[in-house]
Amino acid sequence: MIGELKIPAHIGIIMDGNGRWAKVQGKPRVFGHKAGMDAIERTAIYAQKLGVKLLTVYAFSTENWSRPLDEVKFIMSLPIDFYGRFVPVLNKENIQIRMIGNREGVPKATLKAIDKAAEDTAANTGMILNFAMNYGGRAEVVEAVKKIVASGISPDQISEETISDHLETAIFPKDWRDPELIIRTSGEMRLSNFLTWQSAYSELVFTDTLWPDFDEISLDQAISEYSGRDRRFGGVKA
Ligand code: IPE
Ligand code: IPE
Ligand code: MG
Numbered sequence: 001m002i003g004e005l006k007i008p009a010h011i012g013i014i015m016d017g018n019g020r021w022a023k024v025q026g027k028p029r030v031f032g033h034k035a036g037m038d039a040i041e042r043t044a045i046y047a048q049k050l051g052v053k054l055l056t057v058y059a060f061s062t063e064n065w066s067r068p069l070d071e072v073k074f075i076m077s078l079p080i081d082f083y084g085r086f087v088p089v090l091n092k093e094n095i096q097i098r099m100i101g102n103r104e105g106v107p108k109a110t111l112k113a114i115d116k117a118a119e120d121t122a123a124n125t126g127m128i129l130n131f132a133m134n135y136g137g138r139a140e141v142v143e144a145v146k147k148i149v150a151s152g153i154s155p156d157q158i159s160e161e162t163i164s165d166h167l168e169t170a171i172f173p174k175d176w177r178d179p180e181l182i183i184r185t186s187g188e189m190r191l192s193n194f195l196t197w198q199s200a201y202s203e204l205v206f207t208d209t210l211w212p213d214f215d216e217i218s219l220d221q222a223i224s225e226y227s228g229r230d231r232r233f234g235g236v237k238a
Contacts, residue, residue, distance in 0.1 A: 005227040008180035010054040010172075011047060012202070014194050015039070017186025017210030024210075030074040035212035037082050040129075045093055046216045048127035050223065054176045055129050058194050062102065062136030076106065079113040079131075087120050094126035100168040101135035102143075128172070137196025140167055169198055178202065181226045185211045185218075203229050 018032030025031070040057055047055045060075055090097060097117040114131065144166035148158060164170065169177040178198040182191070187208040191199060205222045207214075230237065 005223055007051045007223065008226060009052065010056065010176045010179040010181075011052055012056045012058070012179040012182040012195050012199070013043070014058045014182065014184040014188075014192060015211040015214075016184055016188055016192075018212060020186060021210040021212045029071055032210075032212055033071075033075055033078060037078060037086075039212050039214045041086065041089060042215060043219055044095055044127070044129045045089075046219055048093060048095055050219070052127055054172055054179075055127060056100070056132055056179065056195070057129070058132045058135065058192075060101070060133050060135070061193055062134060062139050063193060065105070076110045079110050079117070079133075083113045083117055087117055090117070090121050090129070091124065094124045096121045096124045096126065096128045098128055098130040098171065099133050100130060100140075100171075101133040102139060103134070106134050130172075132194065135168075136193045137191075137199075138193060141197055143168075163197065167197055169195075180231075181205060181222065183207065183219075183222045185209050185214055201231075201233060203231065 015036055018036045019029040020032070021035065022029050022032035043057075044055055064075070065072060097114070099114050099118065103111055110133075114133065141163070144163055147166045148162060153162065164174070164177060167177070178200070179195060179202050182195070182199055182202045183205045184190075185207055187206065189204075189206050191204075195202070203226050205225050207218060207222065209218050
């Protein structure tokens, strides 16, 4: 579908509800995280088909360290487990992998799997699937401020562009850094420290669907809702 719809260049997804999805089936929470990987795969493939350029998926927040150690360990092991299966699919689909987030604290083996996936898909020219791993929007702004101060730039030279250029999303083309659309699954209606600076004018779409159930139809619905929004950016309608 999606004939006359507006397709965002950058979509951010807060993939929430894995634990509740597992609980409904009487399974441990980690079962939901595993199923969530399949949802990432099908959503990325379909997003690229629709013409999305950059898909940022929130995989682990700086706050998620407060979860039980076993669950944290399991989430950190997912990139390692999925590397072998995921990379051939991404290469077939021409999708590239990237990561944003604080590398410090992420286990070496996890980083290695993500780095290897980025490296092995670097020659692809299609959509970028960007994992926000150990990511926090406020921490990202703090790091940007540190870099700006260390650069010795004079205060009157600092603009919004300066900040944007020092955030982790500066690795992406300027036009794509700020997501036009952010989707959050599982019925929660908050941003939970996701793309704090970049989301200033994002359209937010919330769905009750739990992340492991998210599919092509869910993405169509979210984009269709986005398409119907009147984005005025503080102006008035012509
Ligand atoms: C999202 O699902 C995945 C991560 C935060 C890593 P949750 O694990 O938050 O699932 P719920 O919200 O407890 O159902
Ligand atoms: C947000 O989900 C983080 C990720 C999806 C990775 P959480 O489930 O951790 O967020 P809260 O606790 O509902 O804010
Ligand atoms: Mg949650």
